[in-house]
Amino acid sequence: MIKFILNGKEVETVAPATVRLIDLLRDDFQLIGPKEGCGDGECGTCSVLVNQLVQNSCLIPIGAIEGAEIITIDGYCNTEQFQLLSECYSEAGAVQCGYCIPGMIMASEALLSQNPHPTEEEIREGISGNLCRCTGYNMIVDAIDLAAKKGDGLW
Known part of the structure; x- marks a missing residue:
């Protein structure tokens, strides 16, 4: 089980640690703000904040976000x-x-x-x-x- 903070709320997932963060955000949490453009970390359309640093969510396996604070445009827009x-x-x-x-x-x-x-x-x-x-x-x-x-x- 992977626990983290997503747009100010504590959440958890049982998805495999190798699932990409963008896929988890879009598929499991229905957060459609981050978009997959290139899938290689070249374009930035999937950018999110991870512990206040901008990161390409297409490059991050969710196993790397245990305990992290993730902010997407969906949460930031408020x-x-x-x-x-x-x-x-x-x-x-x-x-x-x-x-x-x-x-x-x-x-x-x-x-x-x-x-x-x-x-x-x-x-x-x-x-x-x-x-x-x-x-x-x-x-x-x-x-x-x-x-x-x-x-x-x-x-």
């Missing part, structure tokens, strides 16, 4: 930080198809929680594991910068 990031992404025109956005938002949260006032270079590095094929990174960088400025004291 926070004040999400509301601000969402507004800033929209204001900066950083959302088009939306496929990459859950992973980008989780990477944004991880970055801003560790560095509330990042430089442009630090923002680009913070989202570097996430691919966007539609919007382009400049608008996403602008959105994160805007959130950092508007969210003074939030992170």
Whole structure:
């Protein structure tokens, strides 16, 4: 049995330790925010926070999350930080198809929680594991910068 905290609630599973976290989240917990894009850890669409660090859930066997705190976009969307990031992404025109956005938002949260006032270079590095094929990174960088400025004291 594997026990961990998922979006603020203690949960457990009896799934085999080799099951990927993304599969457990989507299939067993019906959390559809993390999406499988590449399945190889290259695109970031499946990004979640594991103990406050952004991780690709397609690469994590659930045996590695015993006792960890996992936050998905499904749980994060109820926070004040999400509301601000969402507004800033929209204001900066950083959302088009939306496929990459859950992973980008989780990477944004991880970055801003560790560095509330990042430089442009630090923002680009913070989202570097996430691919966007539609919007382009400049608008996403602008959105994160805007959130950092508007969210003074939030992170």
